[in-house]
Amino acid sequence: MLSRTTVSALAPELRPLVDPAELRTRVVHFGLGAFHRAHQAVYTERAAALSGEPWGITAVAPRSARTARALREQDCLYSLTERRPDGNRCRVVGSVVDALAMGPDAEKVDALLMDPAVTVVTLTVTEKGYQRSPFSPVIERLATGLAARMRAGAPPVSVVSCDNMAGNGAVLKGVLRDFVQDCDWPDRSVILDRMAEAVAFPATVVDRIVPATSEADRAGALDALGLEDALPVTGEPYRQWVLEDSFAGPRPPWERDGALLVPDVTPYQLTKLRLLNGSHSALACLGMAAGLDTIAETMASDWGERLVRALCAEVSPTLPAGGPDPLSYADDLVVRFRNPAMRHLLRQIGTDGPLKVRERWLPALRELRGRGADTPVLELALAAWALPTQEPIPALLRSVGAADLADDDSLTAAVTDRLPALRAGRIEI
Ligand SMILES: NC(=O)c1ccc[n+]([C@@H]2O[C@H](COP(=O)([O-])OP(=O)(O)OC[C@H]3O[C@@H](n4cnc5c(N)ncnc54)[C@H](O)[C@@H]3O)[C@@H](O)[C@H]2O)c1
Ligand SMILES: O=P(O)(O)OC[C@@H](O)[C@@H](O)[C@H](O)[C@H](O)CO
Structure with a gap:
């Protein structure tokens, strides 16, 4: 099975670009789906490798404790196979350092959202993850964690929606603020004021075609690595990430891997x-x-x-x-x-x-x-x-x-x- 021990025996071109042991959680990601693993995790890995900065990701699975457990069982390593017309290219990605299940691990998630070392939160939770009536559990968890961060006076944080929606940053900001407004916290207006100053919601455009993983993909990963991988992903060679240049604090230097930072996406x-x-x-x-x-x-x-x-x-x-x-x-x-x-x-x-x-x-x-x-x-x-x-x-x-x-x-x-x-x-x- 894929693990930090077994990965070191792989051919160099199959190994991660970073040693996960040298990374720290500085990004929390909600939505442990295929797309995150084939897109933001890849940009973050290369940004860490090229900059030497220890940008690691803790990925939170909103609904499936099984996915988080399966990823942890393989030390959060997984393979990405690029499907090119001239053949496949497989390698292991090393930027995810921990995986949590949002419900059972809620305390750990909240602690990370308050951690001053965490300055970026990203999301790929589908359009459904932003729904209001009732508020999606992701919105509840994130709002609760951000409120605790505001109360603790922890440093500013950027919360980055990576879902396919027009104005995704503004949509996320709106639904989180509505959640806080609707709850019965006595300090909710103070929280809202602090969020307005200390939480940025940059809009983004994410692009890479990443089909859902099939049994054939799992067999292909086993073939390429000689190791079992329960959570491989496949994707097209093309990828793009355009981000609004309005972050509230430090972020991985994703532009080192080709991301575009622009005033208006x-x-x-x-x-x-x-x-x-x-x-x-x-x-x-x-x-x-x-x-x-x-x-x-x-x-x-x-x-x-x-x-x-x-x-x-x-x-x-x-x-x-x-x-x-x-x-x-x-x-x-x-x-x-x-x-x-x-x-x-x-x-x-x-x-x-x-x-x-x-x-x-x-x-x-x-x-x-x-x-x-x-x-x-x-x-x-x-x-x-x-x-x-x-x-x-x-x-x-x-x-x-x-x-x-x-x-x-x-x-x-x-x-x-x-x-x-x-x-x-x-x-x-
Ligand atoms: N796959 C792609 O090609 C692609 C490309 C660009 C953008 N995206 C964006 O990424 C999103 C996720 O795609 P994926 O390929 O990872 O899908 P996936 O099915 O592999 O993962 C979906 C993720 O969303 C979470 N989710 C689903 N319904 C939810 C809900 N009601 N509340 C909270 N979380 C919920 C799941 O738990 C899972 O973590 C897409 O909806 C899209 O907005 C995907
Ligand atoms: O991921 P969905 O389900 O929102 O949409 C399906 C595809 O249109 C989409 O995933 C594209 O492949 C992607 O947006 C390309 O970047």
Whole structure:
């Protein structure tokens, strides 16, 4: 089994870039999913290796004590396999130094959130992790820990949402403040004032396609390492991290590993959400309607690439200036989505449809309709999303909080008109 002892016998190219024994917990991460392990943990590892600063991560599993235990059993080491069209590259990542289960280990989590050495908290808890009614347990734990930190007068901290949402920093700040406002702590207004001064919520754009780990991935890791790894991750070679340069205190020098620190992430955020995630969700809905399984398979159909390019062209006029060039972005997407080494399941991307559609399609659709522009590709995507629900389009749009679009008769008629062809398995772009 993978461990600090067994890893030292691996070939040098398979070993971590850092010795975890030399790291300290300076980052607390909520959400011990695949994405964190293939993205922020990788940037943090390289930042520590290149700077010599001991930036280690304690990862907190919000729901699964089993995941935290499994990671601890292998000394928090795990492998990352880059799936390249020309072959796989596997190596062990060493930046996670401890793993906790949020419920059972709540005291330890709170102690870390108060620790002056911890100056960064990151999150990958899906859109659901930010919900208000009721408040998600992650929000409760984080607010409680931050309040204790404020009471203790510990140094400022930056809390960084790494989930796919527009304005993710502001969303997180808003929900945490609402939680504090709603609770019965007698000192809640003092806490809110201190948080306003001592807690920063930089917005971020995170990008790397990381499919859920499969049994085949576990077997692949065993093959590459000669050691069992219960928690391997796989991902595409591409990765990007754009962060708002508004941290409240020390942070890992992620820019040493290529992260961009910018005054405003909005153009990058909207480009990514509307072009990449928007196309991803459209490919997922239409691909499933056509009986396909993966993104690469859907891209190999005679309409996959056309769908991506047409959606990007339709939505690009809504993007603010200052972000990536939409045409080259679409070219890159086609290459990334076509990667035959990746097995990204359409049904994984299709989960939590209502939450994703709200972020990925509706803001652009609203903006385009407001300008009187045609929106045939978004209409087709909406029809494919609606197909399995069998709900009338206006009702479906209302259920995702888009009453304005539900009242747009020409839109709902256009979407409804697309349904018969889809039912017959025809994708007409
Ligand atoms: N996988 C990717 O390609 C990718 C790329 C960019 C961004 N992201 C972001 O990262 C998030 C996590 O993706 P992943 O691939 O790690 O998924 P995952 O399923 O491997 O992990 C999801 C994590 O979110 C937590 N979670 C789920 N529901 C929750 C809830 N209701 N409250 C609190 N925590 C909850 C889980 O406990 C787990 O730690 C995505 O939702 C997305 O916002 C993922
Ligand atoms: O991770 P989700 O479930 O929010 O969305 C599925 C994909 O669209 C997403 O994970 C992309 O792969 C990712 O955003 C690429 O950076």
